[in-house]
Amino acid sequence: MVRDYDNWIDGCWIETPRRLDRFSPADGRLLSRFADSDCEVLDLGVKAARAAFDHRDRWPYLPGSQRAQHLTRLADLIVAHSEKLSEIESEEAGKPIRFARAEVAWAAELIRYAAALAWQIPGDAVSNIGEAALGLVTREPRGVVGIIVPWNFPLVTLFQKLAFALAAGCTTVIKPSELTSGTALEVAILAKQAGFPDGVINVVTGTGVNVGDAMTSHPGIDMISFTGSTAVGKHVARRCADSIKRVGLELGGKAANIVFPDADLDAAVDGVLLGYILNQGQECVQGTRLLVHADIAKQFVEQLVDRSKRIRLGLPMDESADMGPLIHDSHMNGVLNHIRRASTEGARLAIGGYQVADPPFDRGCFVTPTVFDHVTTDMALFRDEVFGPVLAVTTFSADDEAVTLANYTGYGLGNGVWTKDIDRAVFCSRRLKSGTVYVNTYLETSVQMPFGGFKESGMGRENGMDGLLEFTETKSTFIKLGNRLPALPHTVAA
Ligand code: NAD
Numbered sequence: 001m002v003r004d005y006d007n008w009i010d011g012c013w014i015e016t017p018r019r020l021d022r023f024s025p026a027d028g029r030l031l032s033r034f035a036d037s038d039c040e041v042l043d044l045g046v047k048a049a050r051a052a053f054d055h056r057d058r059w060p061y062l063p064g065s066q067r068a069q070h071l072t073r074l075a076d077l078i079v080a081h082s083e084k085l086s087e088i089e090s091e092e093a094g095k096p097i098r099f100a101r102a103e104v105a106w107a108a109e110l111i112r113y114a115a116a117l118a119w120q121i122p123g124d125a126v127s128n129i130g131e132a133a134l135g136l137v138t139r140e141p142r143g144v145v146g147i148i149v150p151w152n153f154p155l156v157t158l159f160q161k162l163a164f165a166l167a168a169g170c171t172t173v174i175k176p177s178e179l180t181s182g183t184a185l186e187v188a189i190l191a192k193q194a195g196f197p198d199g200v201i202n203v204v205t206g207t208g209v210n211v212g213d214a215m216t217s218h219p220g221i222d223m224i225s226f227t228g229s230t231a232v233g234k235h236v237a238r239r240c241a242d243s244i245k246r247v248g249l250e251l252g253g254k255a256a257n258i259v260f261p262d263a264d265l266d267a268a269v270d271g272v273l274l275g276y277i278l279n280q281g282q283e284c285v286q287g288t289r290l291l292v293h294a295d296i297a298k299q300f301v302e303q304l305v306d307r308s309k310r311i312r313l314g315l316p317m318d319e320s321a322d323m324g325p326l327i328h329d330s331h332m333n334g335v336l337n338h339i340r341r342a343s344t345e346g347a348r349l350a351i352g353g354y355q356v357a358d359p360p361f362d363r364g365c366f367v368t369p370t371v372f373d374h375v376t377t378d379m380a381l382f383r384d385e386v387f388g389p390v391l392a393v394t395t396f397s398a399d400d401e402a403v404t405l406a407n408y409t410g411y412g413l414g415n416g417v418w419t420k421d422i423d424r425a426v427f428c429s430r431r432l433k434s435g436t437v438y439v440n441t442y443l444e445t446s447v448q449m450p451f452g453g454f455k456e457s458g459m460g461r462e463n464g465m466d467g468l469l470e471f472t473e474t475k476s477t478f479i480k481l482g483n484r485l486p487a488l489p490h491t492v493a494a
Pocket of ligand 1 (some may be wrong): 175206207209232233251285458
């Protein structure tokens with residue numbers, strides 16, 4: 001059955017005649033139809049969010065404990081509807097169902113954590129600014145937040161923003177990816193059931209050009225919180241600069257796993273494998289480069305290739321699948337172009353490198369796990385974000401060299417270090433220019449740990465207390481105690 005959605009604005013469906021069709025990346029079936037909105041529809045969403053924010057007795061003025069209650073109820077409802085949400089996520093994003101279930105569970109955890117933060121938004125009293133004065137430093141919600149998210153983890157990228165924005169007291173207009181808008185709309189309905197006031201959560205679907213651009217210039221939006229590619233992120237930042245709109249950016253990556261000879265090599269193979277194939281390699285913090293010490297490189301790559309051969313491709317609802325299809329045809333063709341270019345530039349193909357042509361995968365965008373070794377820093381594969389299951393292997397001989405190679409990219413989202421030597425682990429971790437470093441593990445995640453990028457991987461942090469504070473402005477209030485002496489005494493009548 002094809003799912004057909006309008007926009008969700010001010011607590012109800014707003015009919016929008018034009019539609020965007022989402023076809024299955026696994027078999028080409030029509031899955032969902034989303035409203036193809038324009039700036040007029042967006043304006044309705046912004047007006048609803050503005051009213052919900054500006055009206056004194058509404059969302060930002062509720063005690064944090066009450067916002068927390070709403071959030072907790074939403075988390076409960078998401079868990080109760082987990083199977084439906086997982087199926088939509090799995091079909092639209094093409095990810096195997098067990099990973100979609102994990103994503104739904106993770107979204108609920110993000111919401112519960114943000115609910116706890118709503119109780120304890122920090123502030124300060126400053127008592128050393130004079131005997132007859134008191135300073136208050138408060139954190140106030142930024143206002144209406146425009147949330148723009150991508151297709152690779154539609155629910156997690158959404159809730160890393162939405163849950164914290166709501167906890168802080170902001171109201172929201174969400175633009176999900178035009179490829180995977182289903183779960184954001186389903187969640188908006190659940191939020192109404194959870195008791196959120198109308199207008200606090202609005203979802204306006206459509207393209208980046210029609211809706212996204214209109215959001216970044218809309219005077220009713222106080223902040224844009226964006227997750228997506230670095231190219232679009234730069235464009236968003238430039239447009240926000242025109243009105244000094246606050247902006248948070250979670251962008252692309254080109255992470256490296258550095259493997260030293262003293263590491264637990266079985267664990268390292270496992271981590272590197274997960275790091276490059278999870279979500280079909282469509283992961284911002286994907287471990288897309290392997291930097292392996294020359295002494296162990298041959299043996300390590302052989303083991304990795306052997307394990308890569310056992311990765312199971314599957315249709316989205318296949319419970320045993322490790323990997324599904326890439327998100328759509330043109331993205332797959334981009335990944336295949338990267339593969340062709342790497343061969344032309346002299347990298348050695350160790351495994352994979354092709355689109356699967358056999359049934360039942362012949363109607364979808366399935367690309368096999370692909371490993372290139374002999375990759376050098378001048379090759380595009382070393383620098384560019386591929387966003388597919390493609391690993392670039394480069395060798396090193398000294399610790400400094402490994403760190404220099406890992407940092408030899410414009411991105412700075414994550415890196416991994418595999419070693420049993422604590423000195424070496426800390427040496428590398430301190431020098432790696434990335435927002436996250438994993439030591440003897442990869443793709444760990446925790447709601448308490450801030451996530452975000454150095455360099456062209458972004459600005460700002462999500463998760464942890466930092467994730468909440470992103471959605472607040474700091475206000476200083478000076479309070480005079482007792483009688484105030486005039487500052488300009490000669491102006492006072494005698
Ligand atoms: P994208 O940049 O093409 O699109 C992201 C979102 O921006 C979509 O909703 C899209 O419709 C919208 N958009 C497009 N043009 C726009 C415009 N002119 N103005 C405003 N919005 C516009 O990215 P994508 O292909 O959907 O996602 C993949 C990218 O996202 C990768 O680069 C990946 O690394 C990155 N990503 C980063 C993180 C992170 O946390 N750092 C997480 C997930 C994905």
